[in-house]
Amino acid sequence: MTEQWGIAELAAEFGVTTRTIRFYEDKGLISPERRGQRRVYHPRDKVRLQLIMRGKRLGFSLDEIQAMIDLYDADPSEVSQLQLFLDKLRQRKAQLLGQRDDIEMALDEIDRREKQCENLLNDKQSEPRQPKAGQQASG
Amino acid sequence: MTEQWGIAELAAEFGVTTRTIRFYEDKGLISPERRGQRRVYHPRDKVRLQLIMRGKRLGFSLDEIQAMIDLYDADPSEVSQLQLFLDKLRQRKAQLLGQRDDIEMALDEIDRREKQCENLLNDKQSEPRQPKAGQQASG
DNA sequence: ACGTTACTTTACGTAAACGTCAAGGTAAAG
DNA sequence: CTTTACCTTGACGTTTACGTAAAGTAACGT
Structure with a gap:
């Protein structure tokens, strides 16, 4: 139950602004739980953000990062x-x-x-x- | 005397447009010889472009690439x-x-x-x- | 009831890295 | 002399990745 965070906490932890995190959500890179109108982030969202940040450090565009995340998530039958x-x-x-x-x-x-x-x-x-x-x- | 090229040749070789190469010149990343108003590129310009392309592949901004090139060129006394x-x-x-x-x-x-x-x-x-x-x- | 805090959406602004015309120069070829 | 090929300098347009207000909401403390 303790493993959840607000957007501000997450932003601080990753050294970005809340705007940035919301922007990534708009782009479909993360989709946190909603409690009322507030966003609630779980460990899986953190993993996502880690992937995003790594992608950015390597110079990938958000679209490319999206594609890479899809690769990780995909389960091709x-x-x-x-x-x-x-x-x-x-x-x-x-x-x-x-x-x-x-x-x-x-x-x-x-x-x-x-x-x-x-x-x-x-x-x-x-x-x-x-x-x-x-x-x-x-x- | 054979080691020089026009902007179109260079663009083709590096897989970019002439606009891109001129843009890099505007930014101060390369400074080719001028013959009349035409640009003439020499091997050193190619080396520069190689560095630029490598920097881009690694996700650096042109400003950062500029700084890196300066590091290569510098001769601190x-x-x-x-x-x-x-x-x-x-x-x-x-x-x-x-x-x-x-x-x-x-x-x-x-x-x-x-x-x-x-x-x-x-x-x-x-x-x-x-x-x-x-x-x-x-x- | 009121203010503070933390969040929300909406929307316009901006810097980087070019793309895309537009309008023209010049040198060789016909 | 005109066409053609290749180049030139603007200058405005576009996409990406956010920044920056503005205005509203929801809970919480006093």
């Missing part, structure tokens, strides 16, 4: 639907793998720059005056 | 700037690592659903009639 469902899953997977590759590349570049900087900082701290052409490779 | 620069690098890194975690989670979930589907498909194909409660674990 017909074989033809199952095949189609599997295809969709694999598409998302491919997209995510691509994103992961992009991230790896970006991380590699950042790591290079980071080490470059650290070296520079060490050099400057150990020798505040003469720059001294050393054997530090630059590329 | 002052120690104070260097420290600040390093901080920015590490912030980006943290963000990217977070995104990577998100992706791993999403991939895990998809993999589970995928295997679930494959099992269902196999069951249905080997036994089109009786569902027959088998020893296939479901969770």
Whole structure:
């Protein structure tokens, strides 16, 4: 009985405004219980919001997030639907793998720059005056 | 001399419209050579566009992409700037690592659903009639 | 009864990232 | 010289994802 929250609590917990949460409801991404005219949120709604937030962090549009949530919720009984469902899953997977590759590349570049900087900082701290052409490779 | 392109060529190569490329120029993300009033793009502009596209695939705003490109281009000479620069690098890194975690989670979930589907498909194909409660674990 | 608090709907506003004309320049080809 | 292809600069339109009032309601404390 303790696992339910008002919209303001949820908003605070997820670091968004109540407007945002209502907007997601308008879009059909969540559908909380109604007690009178008030919205009452349950754990499943929180799970939904977690999925939404993760999707947003990964740059997906709300429509895409909607589609992904549908994928999680779906329970395809017909074989033809199952095949189609599997295809969709694999598409998302491919997209995510691509994103992961992009991230790896970006991380590699950042790591290079980071080490470059650290070296520079060490050099400057150990020798505040003469720059001294050393054997530090630059590329 | 062969390494230069018109805006239409570039647009075709990157799968965007010329409007998009000009928009990025307006935003200061790229600044091609001008021959007369025409834009002429060189390899470095392609590199920029690659970075932009990667940023977009990862869900960054053009402003953020701008900042990331600045990070790549910057050559901080002052120690104070260097420290600040390093901080920015590490912030980006943290963000990217977070995104990577998100992706791993999403991939895990998809993999589970995928295997679930494959099992269902196999069951249905080997036994089109009786569902027959088998020893296939479901969770 | 009255005010406060927390919520509700309705509706107009806005920033980002382009799309979509409109109107024209220019260089080579016919 | 005109057509054609390709480019240019505006400038207004559109979608997404909310922000921001405005005005109303429902329970709760005093």
